[in-house]
Amino acid sequence: MTVRQRIRLPWLLAFASSGWIALIGLEVLWIPLSQMSLSLSWFLIAVAWVWAIFWSTKTAFAYLAVRAYGRCGLATVIMLVIWAGIRVTDWNALYVDGVFWLHRDTFTELAGAYESGRPFTVPSWMKYVSVNGQVERQRNALYLPVSLDRWRGETGAGIAFLPYGRESVIATAAGDVGRPVRNLDNGWWWVE
Secondary structure (H helix, E strand, O other), X not given: OOHHHHHHHHHHHHHXXXXXXXXXXXXXXXXXXXXXXXXXXXXXXXXXXXXXXXXXXXXXXHHHHOOOHHHHHHHHHHHHHHHHHHHHOOHHHHHHHHHHHHOHHHHHHHHHHHHHOOOOOOOHHHHHOOOOOOOEEEOOEEEEEEEEOOOOOOOEEEEEEOOOOOOOOEEEEOOEEEOEEEEEEOOEEEEO
């Protein structure tokens, strides 16, 4: 292996790693990115995929060129494992669970205000979770719309406080009702 090849390989690894890290970050932040601009978020995800795969493949071929077959195989296996992990992870659920975990106290306060009939103020950070930055009072629930079919507005999903349990039905969009799918804790559910 020449000096030039030894210098080149760490840079290739850095470019490949930066692509995978950017892709994971964009996937985690899909909900707020898509609410700002759906076409921009799709474009950024596509660019990150191309960047990560291109530089990972180039790294594997660079190892192959210097006859480092073990490292080439390892780079290829790592690329495939990361690719599979990104494809099978439910990034929206991860984001929603993370937001709920970070702001558990705020969700508890909203639920308390709803149950007591007091007015409540929606915190400014909810605009990064909610479609409209608002929490909707429904007859037997409190609903935070997280996603909405932008074309016709007929389907939706979100976070709901259901004081009467799992059997509640929520109006998630103009033409759609949702049912609780995943328990977030303290009476809050993910509704689809």
